[in-house]
Amino acid sequence: MKPSALPSPTATGRPALEVEGLRVDLHTPSGTVRAVDGVGFGVHKGRTLALLGESGCGKSMTALSIAGLLDPVAEVTGGSVRVSGTELVGLGRAERRKLAGPVLSIVFQDALAALNPVQPVGRQLAEPFRIHRGLSRRQAAEKAVELMTRVGIPEPRLRARSYPHQFSGGMRQRLLIAMAVALDPDVLIADEPTTALDVTVQAQIMRLLRDLQTERDMALVLITHDLAVVARHADDVVVMYAGNVVEAGPVREVFSRPRHPYTRALLDSVPEHAVRGRPLPAVPGSPPELSAVPSGCVFQARCPLADDRCARERPALEPVGASRSAACHFSEELDRG
Amino acid sequence: MSAPDDRTSPAATSPRTRPPRWWRLLGRDRGAAAAAVVLALVFLVALFGRLFLGDRAVRQDLRASLRPPSLDHGFYGLLGTDVLGRSVLARLVDAAATTLSIAVPAVLCSLLIGSALGLWAGYHGGMRENVAMRVADVILSFPSLLIAVVVLYVFTPSAMNIVLILAVARIPVYLRTARAEAAELRSRLFVDAARTFGTPASAIIRRHLLPIALPTLLTVATLDFCFVMLTESSLSFLGIGIQPPEVSWGLMVAQGRQYLQTAWWIAVLPGLAIMLTTVSATVLAAWVRLATDPGQRWRLTLPRKRRGERAAVPPEMIA
8 A cells, every 4th residue: 555645744643634545446338447546645634735637637536535426437446535533435324424514525616506506595504504513493594694704705694595696606615615614624625616716716715715724723635727726825735647646745845846747847837937929838748548548657658758667667656855755767867857 | 566666776686685575576477466366266265165155056956957157047047057957156166175175185195205206216316216217107007097997996986085096196297207307406516515514315305406396396286287187077077086966177077068069158167167277377387486496586576568678687697
């Protein structure tokens, strides 16, 4: 079993969320493919970990399998997910329901779809309290108004009677965040929480998430493909590619001195590096089909450094430095070059 | 109709105000309001009509046989008489109670059982869904009239048995509709979101699936209401439904059929009653569908004249 990718030097004790060797298989009509292959990381309370990667790299799949929301076609086939010390893989429905909310919670990207269109938002926000704390309708409604105030919704008492479609995108995302933190979870997963929002609202939402995180001492897993969000808001980063972790470590170190060619290529394709009049830099090629992931290094087809060895053996995720790890045969050379 | 003034003020359309009261919305839709009045009348007549009737629905007067509708023979002669000289008006009132006391419980039973089973099966899927659907298929594959004939022939054709037969025969309709809705809704993100904070399946079905599926199911139920009334009338026609001297609208149509050429009012008037009731129920169901949908409700608050012209944008988005 692979070591947890992030032995954090600052926090002590067990991480709030520990993922080890997580494997998820997708059963498609054309055969079974592995969407997530041996992903591992850990997040301590009060820390923010970013899962970074392009579309289809398995980051959302990782989040959904942690939350236990996989489609019938997807299946966790190995590894372990521990939240506050409790193993989630293989846990029964009833036990998982007890943990869902007070221990682990998730914020979705599409806030309009994640709210019931025919229920006033106040009643939806009250639902976690009614289910887990057994509060009466009135008490739960009162709690919902408190939450709405906390996440910055003006006139919460009146707005509690409105329906989701009567809110703006940013307000809807606030509602969703309110619902996710309602029961003070230890671990909050945010699946691209700001992707559908414009930049100013994005900043507000991220600030809200960070405030709530410090206030309630949560471990935050931020799933995103936005390098700027990662750089600004995350403590640690896990870079994923084709269902594998290719590099992990503190954001500052990983972004200043990437030890994997994919991380470097991603950082190089930020438009700031562009030269006027020249094409925008981009990572050449596209990620492999999940059904045709090569046997060697997953990134070999797009890697400028690839040689015979990369085609033969897949590099393991090895520690490089105190708190970092990378999965590349050339990580040493990358550091020097 | 109320004047459009109360919606031009911003407060009336602001999403912050309470949704308008349902009776005010009903007042703004003339068709739905008329339908509601008709239905209310039918139900009132069915509930209290017999109190004023005495024995007029069964009292025979052979000298007054087959009188056409006229104003000359007092209130009970208003709609004419049948071949035995019984007042058609009195019989219509009496039959309203019988008909509704069969159709309403039958529809309610099948609506409740079918919807609950369908939502449950559709939400859970897999084995439970298969079993529920196959049971529905089995019920549907028998001609319901045939089951009714067999069962009512073996047992006594009491009102209770008719209700049970009709309810069982119509369960698959709701079961299939509810299952289809639930199967579509269970993959929606807000259901996933509810699961992320540990909502048990029963609460998801009750709070998230039912409110969305209910308007559709109610619409099906009102359509089914007319089907049930007609089935009851065919059972009565076959002689295994309502037994004379009791009378239902369907039975009146059946009995009046042979006099259609000479005394049209005996069959046509109860037919009209059936039609009026079902059309009203359908119109009201369409209105309920709109009024219970928070995304569509604003359409009902628009003044009538401008309803067609306004762009399809909710008022709070214009403001």
